[in-house]
Structures are given as structure tokens and as C-alpha cells.
Amino acid sequence: MNVYEAVQSRRAVRGFTDEPVRVDVLERVLSAAAWAPSGSNLQPWHSYVVTGAPLEQLKKVAVERVAAGEPWDEREFQMYPPQLVSPYRERRSRFGRERYTALGIAREDWEARQRAAIGNWECFGAPAALFCFIDRGMGRPQWADLGMYLQTVMLLLRAEGLHSCPQMAWSQVRKSVEEALTPPVELMLFCGMSIGYEDPAVDYIRTMRAPLAETVTFVGDVD
Numbered sequence: 001m002n003v004y005e006a007v008q009s010r011r012a013v014r015g016f017t018d019e020p021v022r023v024d025v026l027e028r029v030l031s032a033a034a035w036a037p038s039g040s041n042l043q044p045w046h047s048y049v050v051t052g053a054p055l056e057q058l059k060k061v062a063v064e065r066v067a068a069g070e071p072w073d074e075r076e077f078q079m080y081p082p083q084l085v086s087p088y089r090e091r092r093s094r095f096g097r098e099r100y101t102a103l104g105i106a107r108e109d110w111e112a113r114q115r116a117a118i119g120n121w122e123c124f125g126a127p128a129a130l131f132c133f134i135d136r137g138m139g140r141p142q143w144a145d146l147g148m149y150l151q152t153v154m155l156l157l158r159a160e161g162l163h164s165c166p167q168m169a170w171s172q173v174r175k176s177v178e179e180a181l182t183p184p185v186e187l188m189l190f191c192g193m194s195i196g197y198e199d200p201a202v203d204y205i206r207t208m209r210a211p212l213a214e215t216v217t218f219v220g221d222v223d
């Protein structure tokens, strides 16, 4: 698989089989992903890989909390600006529409949407997950480093025949994650990531991208 194929075949998969993911494969992926760039080579990412009984227990705790309607944990960062402006607002609406259409859920069916959202804390059935933390003292450039690292992980997973879904949803129950993983106090959770083999029986709509001209400006000679 070349890099283009890895980039194009990566998507947020929301249905995994229970086929176990070998830890030596994850070690290989994470060793290679450590070559991701970071400003001044700070390598500000801290990953916890969770499988087996500890993951099942964490899923159970999180799902029970969400299903019981417990409030989200106090936020350490905002997932999105409170007032999304154009064109982001439209992109977000389109994403929501497509996601629920793929699941056959009507827009106004709040309960069905909630049930679908709970899939997040079941890791969509995945038998492995990665939780990525960052030191609270780090700034925006280091958060960008985390993004580069996480994308590198996801592309390498494709090279291993694996799929993934990055999930900020885990930050909404971050205290349960912290209780399970007991990271050093200076670390805060950015996101989780479900990892596993795709279940081909789960329907989805491929999330499209804006035309290049909307997001890229070429300056200079372009023949």
C-alpha cells in the first residue's frame, strides 16, 4: 500500500469486527509513528494502548454513564467554537446529515441518535483503543504536533490492514478514562481512537471534502 492509498482508504470507521488486534502489530505501528514531526522534536504525545479486559471495563463504565444521562465531565478544552461560522457550520451539518442517513435515522429522532452516539464508548465494537494525552502546559503548536502524530498512526494502521476512528467523544468522559489509565496528573486527554478490523456489514456514507479551491490557494506559477 503506498501513501496515497493509505490516505484515501483511511476513514473514520464506525463498525469493527471482534477479531483481536495483535499487540506486536500495534508496537510496530507506534514505533514507526514516533517518527512523526514535532516542533523542536518535543514529541508531546503520550499514548496509552488498551485492549482486552481493561478496555472492556472502560467501555462498560463509559456506556453506563452515558446511558444513565450523567453530565459530561468538566471540559478541559472546547471541541468546537460555540458559534461555528460559514463554511464550517454547513460542513458540520452535512456531516451529521450523512452520518444519520447512513444509519437510517431521521433527523428528529433524538433517541436513535443518542443510541448511535453510544457506539463511541463501545469503540464501535473495536477490540483495541489508543488514548492520546498531552501535557497541560503545551500550546497550540504542540496540539498540532499531536494531530500529525495521530494521522501518522492511522495511516500506518492502514498499512497493517487495520482501520481506526479518532474520537474526541472520549474527552466527554475523560475522568473515567483517567481513573482507568491513571496517567500522570500533568497529562490531559485529547482523544481516544478505536482500532480494529472493519466490519464490512456496517453501512456508511463516505465523507467528502471541499473542492481544492475552497481550501488551497496557489500563489505563483501554476501551469
Ligand SMILES: Cc1cc2nc3c(=O)[nH]c(=O)nc-3n(C[C@H](O)[C@H](O)[C@H](O)COP(=O)(O)O)c2cc1C
Binding pocket: 010, 011, 012, 013, 014, 095, 120, 165, 166, 167, 168, 169, 170, 191, 207
Ligand atoms: C480529532 C478528531 C476527533 C473526532 N472525534 C470523533 C468522535 O468522537 N466520534 C466519531 O464518530 N468521529 C469522530 N471523528 C471522525 C470525524 O467525524 C471524521 O474524521 C470526519 O467526519 C471525516 O470523515 P473521514 O475521517 O471518514 O474521512 C473525529 C475526527 C478527528 C480528527
